Amino acid sequence: MGNRILKQMLLASIIIAWTALSALAGESKDGGHKRTGKAVHWGYSGAQGPGHWGDLSDRYALCKTGQQQSPIDIGETQQSGLAAFTVDYRTTPLQVVNNGHTIQANYAAGSTLTLGRRVYQLAQFHFHSPSENLLNGKQFDMEIHFVHKDQAGRLGVLGVFVEKGAANPALAEIWRHLPQGAQGKMAPQGVAINGADLLPPDRRYYRFVGSLTTPPCSEGVQWHVLKQPITASTEQIDAFLHLIGPNNRPVQKINNRLLIDSQTVTDGKP
Ligand SMILES: [Zn+2]
Structure with missing residues (x-):
């Protein structure tokens, strides 16, 4: 295998790992996650309060159902x-x-x-x-x-x-x-x-x-x-x-x- 292909494969796996890590970090950081590339924020009052959690993201559906x-x-x-x-x-x-x-x-x-x-x-x-x-x-x-x-x-x-x-x-x-x-x-x-x-x-x-x-x-x-x-x-x-x-x-x-x-x-x- 050529050196260039190896380098490309290495780069690709680094990018995949980095993407996975970023997703995890986004989730643990603020309880939100990235559905459309933007963290879903939630809180304890107003439009992001507990009564709305289930509607803020598909992944929060259990909060409602x-x-x-x-x-x-x-x-x-x-x-x-x-x-x-x-x-x-x-x-x-x-x-x-x-x-x-x-x-x-x-x-x-x-x-x-x-x-x-x-x-x-x-x-x-x-x-x-x-x-x-x-x-x-x-x-x-x-x-x-x-x-x-x-x-x-x-x-x-x-x-x-x-x-x-x-x-x-x-x-x-x-x-x-x-x-x-x-x-x-x-x-x-x-x-x-x-x-x-x-x-x-x-x-x-x-x-x-x-x-x-x-x-x-x-x-x-x-x-x-x-x-x-x-x-x-x-x-x-x-x-x-x-x-x-x-x-x-x-x-x-x-x-x-x-x-x-x-x-x-x-x-x-x-
Ligand atoms: Zn607790």
């Missing part, structure tokens, strides 16, 4: 045995991203949530204010979503409610490094955090199947929402709202979903 969407108002649950989960979150170098929709802390590989035989790797956690899921109609001041993926690529989210109260030291460490501008990123040298510091001591939870609460609203997400809230100060919650604004999708219909309550586990613990 899905039958197992999140968040929900967690109300009456079916009685059912439910295994406790094990959280093994390691300390990770702090890497905070302001993606314009939320504040997200990215997580290094090696931290897991294990439920039965399913092992999920923690990828990131992020914040919503006010809370997205409700508990018997009650909305909390904030909700943290720990986003995990298992080996088959299935998503598992651990939700933690936050209510106003004592200032939260773990949150304070992250809030000290909040990127002010959208698409801003902070990775301060020598600062580490542990997501486990944002979990309540009581690990009883609700479980149900749902979706991503942001476009494209993909379904098949395993939700685990802890019953016991943690606290954050009014100042801490206000700091988030000042930077991001309210970023909760309204509750969706439960339809034929099973809500399972870990309360009924009979392992000797309450």
Whole structure:
């Protein structure tokens, strides 16, 4: 094969790889994607608000047509045995991203949530204010979503409610490094955090199947929402709202979903 042909083939594969990478970057950057070469923006109010997500792009159709969407108002649950989960979150170098929709802390590989035989790797956690899921109609001041993926690529989210109260030291460490501008990123040298510091001591939870609460609203997400809230100060919650604004999708219909309550586990613990 001639040298020139080889060079052309190499160039072609670089272009293909670059195009694929750009598409991925466009999607992860702002939750939008390129349908006509222009990113589809979405938000929490007005013409790009949650009620319109399903119309903004064909790829967001599930936001409108899905039958197992999140968040929900967690109300009456079916009685059912439910295994406790094990959280093994390691300390990770702090890497905070302001993606314009939320504040997200990215997580290094090696931290897991294990439920039965399913092992999920923690990828990131992020914040919503006010809370997205409700508990018997009650909305909390904030909700943290720990986003995990298992080996088959299935998503598992651990939700933690936050209510106003004592200032939260773990949150304070992250809030000290909040990127002010959208698409801003902070990775301060020598600062580490542990997501486990944002979990309540009581690990009883609700479980149900749902979706991503942001476009494209993909379904098949395993939700685990802890019953016991943690606290954050009014100042801490206000700091988030000042930077991001309210970023909760309204509750969706439960339809034929099973809500399972870990309360009924009979392992000797309450
Ligand atoms: Zn979320």
